[in-house]
Amino acid sequence: MRMPFSKEQILKQEQSFIYAESASHPESEDSLILIDGVSFAYSVSGEGSSNVVALKNVSLKINKGSHIAILGRNGSGKSTLAKLINALEIPDQGKVIVFGHDTSDNSTLWSIRQACGMVFQNPDNQIVGTTVEEDIAFGPENLGIPSTEIRHRVDQSLLRVGLEQYAVKAPSQLSGGQKQKLAIAGILAMQPACIILDEATSMLDPKSAKDFLKLIKELQQEFSLTIIEITHDIENAILADYIYIMQQGEIFFSGTPREVFTRPDKVLAAGLDLPQHLYINYLFQKSFSHGALEILHEKYPNDIFTPEETVDSMFELNNIANPKMIAVSTAKYNSSNQTLISVDNLSYTYQKGTKFAVDALQEVSFQVNQGEMIAIVGHSGSGKSTLISHLNGLIVPQTGQVKIMNLNTRNKKDVREIRKFLGLLFQYPEHQLFENTVYEDIAFGPKQFGFSESVIEKNVKQAIDIVGLPQDILQRSPFELSGGQQRRVAIAGVLAMDCEIFVLDEPAAGLDPIGQQEILNYIMHLRELNKTVILVTHDMKLAARADRILVLNQGFVTAYDTAANIFSNQKLLTAAGLEVPPAYKFVSLINKKFSSAITGYTAEDVNYNLLKYLSNRRQPNA
């Protein structure tokens, strides 16, 4: 607990801070965020009371007005770094100097926090005010700014982020994207010099995330803000001025986006993604000999970074040597013609008959066959959650029918049977863990459905294997585990029910790229077992792997078709607020350069199709 400060002290600090800022010149310490040899460990109370090292000897320098991105796996120390800059934590060793103020100096604490606003990951857990305007006022109120000035700042901030019509509404009426904008407005009202985004877009849908980042970019230019962005979103990190990649509490390497992403091996070694066009190039180069790559490097010494450079170099490389065809697992998953799920003319209205009525689903009809993988896509509020809640009878249809096999969700007795048959995993499933041990938690579902002890044991052990956790974790408490491990335990809990149909709602949300890849592996495993999978996702890369994609837009099914037909229909995508997968964007460049006509929605597909095209071109008769 820190000493409280008097109003005068705080005001004085703020003034001295503003003064210091205006008097600063480019190379002085006042214009920098300086992290110098910082180490930090969290002390863990309880058994053994050991310390968990979060940062080891980290040094970096951030110029005022620049936009930096910090990348790294979950648990690599990124968030701790952000907290150190905001003086929420004080380094054990080393110094953090923010615009000339040392964070370990209690007397400048409020200046630092006023100057560095922070947007956190979970939109809900950073809103303090009961109304939107009260929340924006929270920061200025703490600084002891006079009411009239607060009112002025609140109105300005509301207008700037475009929430003016929500001023006296409850924050719970805002969407996730609007809540994050509210957080920004709250920071703007404190007249910051720097905004720290701690995975601020990871819980938003792509459209809201894009809006949010556009706003940030505008504000940065308008107020020459320093932006420190902690993210997993590689496609956005490219836009930063400078990138730091963290690994196990250390800065693994850093550089401009060009410098960073022209070293793909290193980026992948840090457990991160490459931008899709660079990843396609990375895969493509694997089909060439070391010698060919060396010749390419001599003939084409430029770094390969932009999509145009990438496609040029790929073209060049193909002229140097012939790529060898890669063996690709052509595992085609069998789906039968047996209809498992049949949704017929389903409509649902929340608060029906009141003035708050919201149409969530309108005349939705579709069928899913046994063994199919279906992706349900659509922006937030398009009715996805309502739809999947209908599938296992959590919501009883108002009009229309939902039939699973020949069971009807309107029939109470059938519902129990359906739930045994159809496993539903909601978003952030780690939040549903509650048992004493991992074993009991995974066994909860099977037990409820009356599986025998021996079957339960077998299923639990199989499930934990599938999600790649060691067997000895079974006897531990789920609450001791890391977030990523908890997610896997929760997934195992559904797998252990050994259902025929799995409905997964954003199973990879909030995970780092390796975590996301693992989730994809589980899904593919389920497909190998010939299970039916329904996947709700914002990630078009993931959706592209489904047999069919169901597009929801404002409660209507606007399309239900293969990835190829959906992603080639730009009008449909725009209307539903969706984007094509990033790999697909690159395909048109490839086709232009190679005069080919390939398609592909994942990097692997694009690479494979390109290689196939090139090999066919060489031997047209083969």
Add this chain to the structure above:
Amino acid sequence: MHDRLLLGKYYPSKSILHRLDPRTKFILLILLMVTLLIPRTVFPILLLLFGSAGLIIISKIPLKEILSSLRSILFILVFAFLINLFSGKGTLLLDLGILKIRQDGLLNAILMSIRLILLVLDTTLFLTLTTTPLQLSHGLENLLKPLSVIRFPAHEIAMMMSIALRFVPTLLEETDRIMKAQSSRGANYDTGGFFKKAKGYISIIVPLFISCFRRADELANAMEARCYHGGTGRTKLNELKYTTLDLIFSIIFITCCAITLFAHYQMPNLL
């Protein structure tokens, strides 16, 4: 729905009662309660009845909305009425064996019921119907501020109230989400034996608790990041201000209460 949760039973309007400062309403309500509790004779209570009717009229809230608050005290009301009805002295009106209704008892029962009804009506009228919970917590904080001299945590209590208010919809949503998730895993809340049901509820309560702790932790961080450091040196976006309206209303109100009390003490034999 969320508006409902945030505002409780608040009935939006711009009447005089709505525009009063919450502190004025608090203080006047206490005065009114005292005035309601003292008199036991017909005349002062009639005065209070008329006074309350006046309040209802100026509040511009439909009578139906106001009377609905009585539903919650219906049982107490009936109970109090009967107890009073069958006790007391005076002329015997009705003989039901052991239970005897006498004149005094009947009068007392009626007066008691009126007082109870007025107590509830006026409280809802002053606090819940015309004041938002947020105004209430601001008002309370402000009134209790002097007590911080004796280390009474007035600001902290008000802050807790407003955060609790802010999180009600969030936690309701969360409960719904967890319930759905556990139901999908076969948890039972309405069928099965006691043990099964209890287990079902545990599967909601434990995750909800853990989520509350996580939220509290993150919110604390977010608040500190926005320079929160307790109530010292804090200003308010919407500072409470006494207006002329508060002054005039208070004078009229206090006068009315004084007349009622005067009637009770000085003219005990009137009616």
